[in-house]
Amino acid sequence: MGARFVLNSLRAVDLDRAAHLHRQAFEPLDERGWTRQDIAGLLASPGVAGFLLTEGSSDIGMAICRVVADEAELLTVAVDPAHRRRGAARLLLEAVVDRVRDDGARTLFLEVGADNPGARTLYDSLGFRTAGRRAGYYARLGRPAVDASIMRLDLG
Numbered sequence: 557m558g559a560r561f562v563l564n565s566l567r568a569v570d571l572d573r574a575a576h577l578h579r580q581a582f583e584p585l586d587e588r589g590w591t592r593q594d595i596a597g598l599l600a601s602p603g604v605a606g607f608l609l610t611e612g613s614s615d616i617g618m619a620i621c622r623v624v625a626d627e628a629e630l631l632t633v634a635v636d637p638a639h640r641r642r643g644a645a646r647l648l649l650e651a652v653v654d655r656v657r658d659d660g661a662r663t664l665f666l667e668v669g670a671d672n673p674g675a676r677t678l679y680d681s682l683g684f685r686t687a688g689r690r691a692g693y694y695a696r697l698g699r700p701a702v703d704a705s706i707m708r709l710d711l712g
């Protein structure tokens with residue numbers, strides 16, 4: 557059966573669902589999941605937009621981005637572990653690209669941990685290129701912090 561993903565804006569009523577998705581996705585990476593308050597604070601900030609991907613009654617994934625002048629940043633992308641490798645993140649990132657371009661961004665940046673090769677492959681496949689490195693950028697629960705690569709996508 558084919559996927560029936562539905563993409564919507566992330567709204568205030570979705571905060572618990574988004575926080576649940578974030579915890580499920582990030583805690584296995586030894587990274588603290590965001591709370592509903594974390595996400596509410598971001599959504600209330602200037603230039604921030606969020607997306608929630610569903611399929612029937614299931615929450616599949618979420619993404620949050622921010623535009624400041626002509627630069628945008630992917631703040632997070634998270635997919636339910638039970639629904640990985642079905643194109644959900646690709647769809648969320650395509651929505652992010654369309655949104656930030658419409659909002660005037662010419663470049664989209666993100667950071668990805670050195671211990672996250674799967675996400676790295678995803679970004680490479682979408683055309684992101686490495687633009688720098690931040691040493692010890694990501695705190696990890698119970699193990700040393702890891703470096704982050706800064707990646708950029710030129711939106712033309």
Ligand SMILES: CC(C)(COP(=O)(O)OP(=O)(O)OC[C@H]1O[C@@H](n2cnc3c(N)ncnc32)[C@H](O)[C@@H]1OP(=O)(O)O)[C@@H](O)C(=O)NCCC(=O)NCCS
Binds near residue numbers: 636646674678
């Ligand atoms: C990274 C993440 C968002 C990918 O979500 P996903 O919905 O499974 O990704 P997609 O199905 O859209 O993948 C698209 C392509 O990206 C690449 N990719 C995605 N996950 C990958 C993995 N674990 N290993 C290798 N390649 C991967 C593949 O090229 C894939 O295409 P293919 O399945 O046809 O080979 C998901 O694994 C996740 O939520 N991880 C935990 C949170 C996280 O790491 N977020 C990003 C932080 S920077």
